[in-house]
Amino acid sequence: MKIDRSAFAKLFDFIKLFPHYFLGSNADLPIVGGSILSHDHFQGGHYTFAMAKAPVTEHFTIAGYEDVEAGIVKWPLSVIRLRGKDTERIIDLADHILGKWRSYTDEEAFIFAETDGTPHNTITPIARMKDGMYELDLTLRNNITTEEHPLGVYHPHAKLHHIKKENIGLIEVMGLAVLPARLKGEMELLKEYILEGKDIRSNEQIEKHADWVDEFLPSYPEINADNIDHILEQEVGKVFCQVLEDAGVYKYNEEGLRAFHRFIDVL
Numbered sequence: 481m482k483i484d485r486s487a488f489a490k491l492f493d494f495i496k497l498f499p500h501y502f503l504g505s506n507a508d509l510p511i512v513g514g515s516i517l518s519h520d521h522f523q524g525g526h527y528t529f530a531m532a533k534a535p536v537t538e539h540f541t542i543a544g545y546e547d548v549e550a551g552i553v554k555w556p557l558s559v560i561r562l563r564g565k566d567t568e569r570i571i572d573l574a575d576h577i578l579g580k581w582r583s584y585t586d587e588e589a590f591i592f593a594e595t596d597g598t599p600h601n602t603i604t605p606i607a608r609m610k611d612g613m614y615e616l617d618l619t620l621r622n623n624i625t626t627e628e629h630p631l632g633v634y635h636p637h638a639k640l641h642h643i644k645k646e647n648i649g650l651i652e653v654m655g656l657a658v659l660p661a662r663l664k665g666e667m668e669l670l671k672e673y674i675l676e677g678k679d680i681r682s683n684e685q686i687e688k689h690a691d692w693v694d695e696f697l698p699s700y701p702e703i704n705a706d707n708i709d710h711i712l713e714q715e716v717g718k719v720f721c722q723v724l725e726d727a728g729v730y731k732y733n734e735e736g737l738r739a740f741h742r743f744i745d746v747l
Contacts, residue, residue, distance in 0.1 A: 481517050483508045483603055485575040491607035492567040492614065494524065501526050504606035504617075504650045511623035511632040511647060512602065512727075523650050530655030531617065532608060536561050538737075542747045545573045556724035556732060557653055558620040558740060563613050570616050577618055578603055580747055589739035590633065591729060592624055600624045604653050619653050620743075622729050636723045642688040643719045648727045657720040667716075671708050692719070 487505055494503045503524035507513040536551030548569050553559035560577060562570045581601050585593045593601050604619040622634050629637065636644050644659060652658055666686050670693070673680050680690040696715050697703070703711060725731065730740040 481506075481508050481513075481520055483578065483605065485571060485578075487520070488571045488574045488605060488607075488616065490520070491522070491605060491616070492571065494522070495607050495609055495614065496567070498524075499609040502529070502532065502606060502608040504604065504654070506650045507602045507604045507619075507621045509599065509602045509621070509623045511625070511635055512604070512621035513623075513647065513649070529651075531555055531559070531606070531653070532610070534559075540744055542573060542576070545569065545576070548573050552737070552740060552744075553617065554732065555655075555728075556721060557728040558730040558736075560618045560620070560744075562616045562618065563610075565613060567614050570614055574605065574616055574618060577747060581620055581743070584743060584746065586739060586742055589730065589736075589742070590624075591622055591739075595624065604650055606650070606654065620729050621727075634727050634729050637726050640719055640723055640726065642692060643716060644723050648723065652720075652724070653727075655724070657717070657723075659716070659720075663716070667712055671712065674703060675705060675708060 483505065491503050491505070495501065501524045503522050505520070505522050508517065510517065531553070534553050534555045537554045539549065539551040542550055547564060547566070549563040550573070551561050553561050562573055564570050581603060582599065583593050584601060585591060591601070593599065600622045602621050604621055606617040606619070608615050624633050625631065626633055629635065631645070635648065643663065644657070646660065649658070666689065669683065670680065670686050670689055673683065673686065674693065674697070680693055681687045700711055730736040
């Protein structure tokens with residue numbers, strides 16, 4: 481499996497045949513990629529993900545590619561959106577961005593292209609047609625690990641593992657939570673313990689959720705059988721949002737956007 485110019489071309493070959501579908505690919509490195517790295521595999525469908533609705537907040541132009549619109553998407557992960565009428569030009573620019581990103585290091589932002597010969601930078605690409613224009617979203621990914629974050633710096637951090645510990649693949653990048661099946665039973669049990677005021681820490685199956693529950697319970701003056709499902713759904717959603725923020729190489733704040741602009745400058 482490889483993210484390269486031909487992968488971008490394949491995405492658009494599909495979109496030209498099925499313009500009402502999106503098509504994307506997982507990244508081609510462990511941790512930030514999908515579960516199958518041994519061959520190309522794409523995922524698509526007739527569905528509009530939250531990321532596709534997210535606006536571009538800053539536009540920029542890359543010299544030599546003035547005919548392709550480029551911008552930063554307002555999204556927890558770090559996404560560059562390319563738009564244009566000519567897919568070849570979008571593919572050319574995407575290939576240029578990928579090449580620069582693969583070799584890009586910014587120590588101040590803790591982004592390293594490689595350590596000891598192991599590459600860390602890659603891209604999760606998603607193609608679609610929107611309002612008569614072709615779009616390609618390039619999500620910048622990095623799979624570096626540290627002692628503090630052995631599963632990945634740009635991966636759900638340990639505090640969130642009680643909800644989500646697995647890799648962030650294509651579908652999650654676009655904003656749909658793929659949550660572990662164990663949560664179904666755990667949330668039912670948690671619901672019972674919260675409503676009956678029982679000690680969550682006394683049950684080994686759900687004790688890992690205790691700190692989280694302690695954090696959000698005070699925000700709700702009344703919790704009952706009618707609203708508990710909605711509350712848990714909302715709170716799991718907030719955790720997933722943090723999961724996506726952890727996976728973003730540039731945080732969507734002043735410091736993060738400054739670092740993002742340093743990368744755009746090298747393009």
